[in-house]
Amino acid sequence: MKIGFVGLGSMGSAMAPHLVAAGKPLSVHNRTKAKADKLVADGAVFAETPGDAARGEVVITMLSDDAAVEETVFGKDGILEALPKGSTHISMSTISVALSERLAAAHAEAGQEFVSAPVFGRPDAAAAGKLFIVAAGPAEVLDLCQSIFETLGQRTFFFGEEPAKANLVKLSGNFLIASTIESLAEAFALVGKAGIDPHAYLELLTETLFSAPVYKTYGGLIADERYTPPGFTAKLGHKDVGLALDAAEDLQVPMGMASLISERFLTLMAAGAGDLDWSALGKLAKRDAGDDKPLSDG
Amino acid sequence: MKIGFVGLGSMGSAMAPHLVAAGKPLSVHNRTKAKADKLVADGAVFAETPGDAARGEVVITMLSDDAAVEETVFGKDGILEALPKGSTHISMSTISVALSERLAAAHAEAGQEFVSAPVFGRPDAAAAGKLFIVAAGPAEVLDLCQSIFETLGQRTFFFGEEPAKANLVKLSGNFLIASTIESLAEAFALVGKAGIDPHAYLELLTETLFSAPVYKTYGGLIADERYTPPGFTAKLGHKDVGLALDAAEDLQVPMGMASLISERFLTLMAAGAGDLDWSALGKLAKRDAGDDKPLSDG
Amino acid sequence: MKIGFVGLGSMGSAMAPHLVAAGKPLSVHNRTKAKADKLVADGAVFAETPGDAARGEVVITMLSDDAAVEETVFGKDGILEALPKGSTHISMSTISVALSERLAAAHAEAGQEFVSAPVFGRPDAAAAGKLFIVAAGPAEVLDLCQSIFETLGQRTFFFGEEPAKANLVKLSGNFLIASTIESLAEAFALVGKAGIDPHAYLELLTETLFSAPVYKTYGGLIADERYTPPGFTAKLGHKDVGLALDAAEDLQVPMGMASLISERFLTLMAAGAGDLDWSALGKLAKRDAGDDKPLSDG
Amino acid sequence: MKIGFVGLGSMGSAMAPHLVAAGKPLSVHNRTKAKADKLVADGAVFAETPGDAARGEVVITMLSDDAAVEETVFGKDGILEALPKGSTHISMSTISVALSERLAAAHAEAGQEFVSAPVFGRPDAAAAGKLFIVAAGPAEVLDLCQSIFETLGQRTFFFGEEPAKANLVKLSGNFLIASTIESLAEAFALVGKAGIDPHAYLELLTETLFSAPVYKTYGGLIADERYTPPGFTAKLGHKDVGLALDAAEDLQVPMGMASLISERFLTLMAAGAGDLDWSALGKLAKRDAGDDKPLSDG
Numbered sequence A, B, C, D: 001m002k003i004g005f006v007g008l009g010s011m012g013s014a015m016a017p018h019l020v021a022a023g024k025p026l027s028v029h030n031r032t033k034a035k036a037d038k039l040v041a042d043g044a045v046f047a048e049t050p051g052d053a054a055r056g057e058v059v060i061t062m063l064s065d066d067a068a069v070e071e072t073v074f075g076k077d078g079i080l081e082a083l084p085k086g087s088t089h090i091s092m093s094t095i096s097v098a099l100s101e102r103l104a105a106a107h108a109e110a111g112q113e114f115v116s117a118p119v120f121g122r123p124d125a126a127a128a129g130k131l132f133i134v135a136a137g138p139a140e141v142l143d144l145c146q147s148i149f150e151t152l153g154q155r156t157f158f159f160g161e162e163p164a165k166a167n168l169v170k171l172s173g174n175f176l177i178a179s180t181i182e183s184l185a186e187a188f189a190l191v192g193k194a195g196i197d198p199h200a201y202l203e204l205l206t207e208t209l210f211s212a213p214v215y216k217t218y219g220g221l222i223a224d225e226r227y228t229p230p231g232f233t234a235k236l237g238h239k240d241v242g243l244a245l246d247a248a249e250d251l252q253v254p255m256g257m258a259s260l261i262s263e264r265f266l267t268l269m270a271a272g273a274g275d276l277d278w279s280a281l282g283k284l285a286k287r288d289a290g291d292d293k294p295l296s297d298g
Helices: A012-021 A033-041 A066-074 A097-109 A123-127 A139-152 A163-193 A198-206 A213-224 A234-251 A256-270 A278-288 B012-021 B033-041 B066-074 B097-109 B123-127 B139-152 B163-193 B198-206 B213-224 B234-251 B256-270 B278-288 C012-021 C033-041 C066-074 C097-109 C123-127 C139-152 C163-193 C198-206 C213-224 C234-251 C256-270 C278-288 D012-021 D033-041 D066-074 D097-109 D123-127 D139-152 D163-193 D198-206 D213-224 D234-251 D256-270 D278-288
Strands: A003-006 A026-029 A058-061 A088-091 A113-116 A131-135 A153-158 B003-006 B026-029 B058-061 B088-091 B113-116 B131-135 B153-158 C003-006 C026-029 C058-061 C088-091 C113-116 C131-135 C153-158 D003-006 D026-029 D058-061 D088-091 D113-116 D131-135 D153-158
Touching: A003 A012, A012 A026, A012 A033, A012 A123, A012 A139, A026 A033, A058 A066, A058 A139, A066 A097, A088 A097, A088 A139, A097 A113, A097 A163, A097 A234, A113 A139, A113 A163, A131 A139, A131 A163, A139 A153, A153 B198, A163 A198, A163 A213, A163 A234, A163 A256, A163 A278, A163 B163, A163 B198, A163 B234, A163 B256, A198 A213, A198 B153, A198 B163, A213 A278, A234 A256, A234 A278, A234 B163, A256 A278, A256 B163, A256 B256, A256 C256, B003 B012, B012 B026, B012 B033, B012 B123, B012 B139, B026 B033, B058 B066, B058 B139, B066 B097, B088 B097, B088 B139, B097 B113, B097 B163, B097 B234, B113 B139, B113 B163, B131 B139, B131 B163, B139 B153, B163 B198, B163 B213, B163 B234, B163 B256, B163 B278, B198 B213, B213 B278, B234 B256, B234 B278, B256 B278, B256 D256, C003 C012, C012 C026, C012 C033, C012 C123, C012 C139, C026 C033, C058 C066, C058 C139, C066 C097, C088 C097, C088 C139, C097 C113, C097 C163, C097 C234, C113 C139, C113 C163, C131 C139, C131 C163, C139 C153, C153 D198, C163 C198, C163 C213, C163 C234, C163 C256, C163 C278, C163 D163, C163 D198, C163 D234, C163 D256, C198 C213, C198 D153, C198 D163, C213 C278, C234 C256, C234 C278, C234 D163, C256 C278, C256 D163, C256 D256, D003 D012, D012 D026, D012 D033, D012 D123, D012 D139, D026 D033, D058 D066, D058 D139, D066 D097, D088 D097, D088 D139, D097 D113, D097 D163, D097 D234, D113 D139, D113 D163, D131 D139, D131 D163, D139 D153, D163 D198, D163 D213, D163 D234, D163 D256, D163 D278, D198 D213, D213 D278, D234 D256, D234 D278, D256 D278
Parallel strands: A003 A026, A003 A058, A058 A088, A088 A113, A131 A153, B003 B026, B003 B058, B058 B088, B088 B113, B131 B153, C003 C026, C003 C058, C058 C088, C088 C113, C131 C153, D003 D026, D003 D058, D058 D088, D088 D113, D131 D153
Antiparallel strands: none
């Protein structure tokens, strides 16, 4: 199976090597060619355009946002015009439900297959092949993709035949993470202002009811007030909660907590703190409780 | 060490037997005497008043709310007038920070000791001796209480010398649980309206980033739409988030998410659904997304 | 001055007659031709396409939303391709800031002039020539438009040279109206549940600090629980507050109250009540306070 | 009719002179005696205690909050023990619904009459005898109070026999004002960041749909960024919205907007800006939109 891989950002560059290591013939494309050097040295072929990467059985896209995916698929020398009939585009980026539906329609019209397979996991999980993959698409196509999913992730969860469902699940997951962060932000601001040691407090939480990775990771960042370098920025958090809200609006599902969180991220961005880790909601809660450190500091 | 135990509600009646089983001489009091029968059969002595239960070295209170604790401590035949100088009142109820401070002051003035030790865990955890205990009070008094804590809980977390700190930590914990519930409520309403199977969704969450008990318990109740019988009612959730907000107001810590959740619980109560499990926030989110089942049904 | 007028909905059909009455040579276009019959009988000429209406010095558009304006301007036989160089497009619809900026750029590139002049006022105010007009555009072009504004409105407020500023002002105004409605909704739910007569309460408000039309109109509708026929629907309220939020997001201005209101409108829509008057927020507040009448009733 | 007047703060000291001028025999009490000097010079008698001021047919209280009223009525040498059977206590302070109910019950038990008559209007309106009075109490007692109301205010609105209803109406009115302020705060932050002149914007609002005093007053303060000296502080706004929320909680009426506003005031207070005018919500909205001036500046 010839595979193309488009997008060698922090996630893609951690994922693609697993495909090479698994012995799959890989063609890779990235806007900045240098990012492909290591992969090419290891046996991949560089494709000059997204279209060139899409001439095999499968092309995977792992890009930063809707705009990048749109350009890569619908643009000149893009995937849509190059992908052979019957071949499959696996979109692993976190994109909007609406774009996913548009991609499904466009590929169907072109006689191509389309699968959505966004992931949970930070770059270190990608590098370890430990991503969780959320996949949706036609059953027989998913079967074909199975070996790819097994190469890239530790487990795949399937959500039926409509690709956009996987995107909705992914976006709702990021909303849940953001909710956890905001709730921790408020709780730490509260107990912190009362003089309670944040690390003792975090230990209580994570060794009792809140023993999940999401509490350990973000509770730790807030307790340490360590908002830089970002694992995932406030700006991206704002974008993803916004995409969840867009989907909720289309489905007519009021989400008051999501709205509130969206405004909190926007407040960080307005203060010049959009590039901090999204756990910087903890800093914002502390600021609103009277702390006078500027938000834009790391 | 002679111990008194006041309050044999669903929590207290699951906790007190551990003290009897551990061979501690126990005097118990409850407004409804019949609830003490089993304990008395097992060797405890019934005390006719809270004061009568408080004539030993330690008296434990495990009551439903501030009003019950106030009546029990400050009322006629109450603990304050009966507890010997140097003896200790361990308050394990979930009460307000303000009442905890008032108790600390009153006991200090009476030459008595006071420790706050609220717990995390439902009645089944209490019955299994698996509670998590959050304790604060004078160090040497906490030392004396240690064997009691070990009898009742699986682990105790200490938060310093001021009893009210333990109450603040407990209330903040209940706020975090309520936040998790509301975020799950919104997420399930969203994916559910899109036609995604709630149990498949829950499995994804709890086997990846959200593997903590709090997600399993409340995600399960929401996925099953099983809001009765309540483990902890919406009404009590409203009360506890309200106590967290009261403390936040005194400390001048804005908590937008807590405010939002408080209004959600109040909406359930106004609809006659205050006695459902607090996870019925899931039902409210679904109703607001267009579901027309009345909230007050179980 | 030859004028074209595109859009004979409830607002446009109340505005255009004033231009005919003022003796301006008027060419009108509407998708449903019949709506132009009366105007044609009074001396206007029917234009088969938006483009045909745009061959004079000025073309006015008064349409329902962004999509309609986009189609009318950028579509086949649209305004952009027909409007002579140097002629002016006056957009009076309530549209997004982003579309207004796009229109300004497109018209500039085509050598055409563009003015934004959205209005405040319901159809009855339009019929009476009593609209308030919010205008922005190049100063010398606004001068030329002055006689049109005077024909259609009772007063025009100018907001400088950038057309999109007028749209932002208009959207912010609709947000302020929606805020007033939601605040009244909550206040009436509160005093109403306490048994206070809503009309006595309304009289107090409007004869003291809240003597503005906005309180009289919406307070009256809420006190009467008269949500149909709609003057302006909840769905349109949701759209306009959404456009204000979109602009706020681009400008990085957090608007917590706007977000909250947006969710309230969405709740109405999800319940099938999106076509009620936007003052039906009053009904929603009452429902959330325990009233069990279905929202979708008029 | 012998009248007592307790409380010569900024409101009371502007009201009491009208009673003297109207020729009523007036006995006045204030904690700081000096504030009564002018009134005594004009013919009033100084009462050493609240009780001493309460030995006539009517005693009026005009105090800052619940605590002051409680102390004055229930405390040593207070009104409750001194007021003759059949005489009337008119409470004109902005107090909680709960305290009003408690006062009604206590006076009834003592064979005394009780009327609630809180006011709308700032000190300048009080000085001009232009207050709006919101009154509730037994009909025949209100009749007796009529001449007092006419002396102090320009118009009285009656809300039935239960005194606490007047307090609820007053609190809901302050909530409506606070809502207006927050909506203006967000709107000005939005248009201001877009570069629109705030005074031009204010003119548009107040000369069209928003012509009420509440928009002129608070819109003016926000446009001018003139938050000191305060006419009514953020701290007091927080208190009154909090009392409205307390009443709403008792009545089980969710008020999302009120909750949001309460958190905004608390954010001002946490930043040391609680003593600015409550229109400083405008400053907070601007700060959250990226303005970096400290909130605590005037």
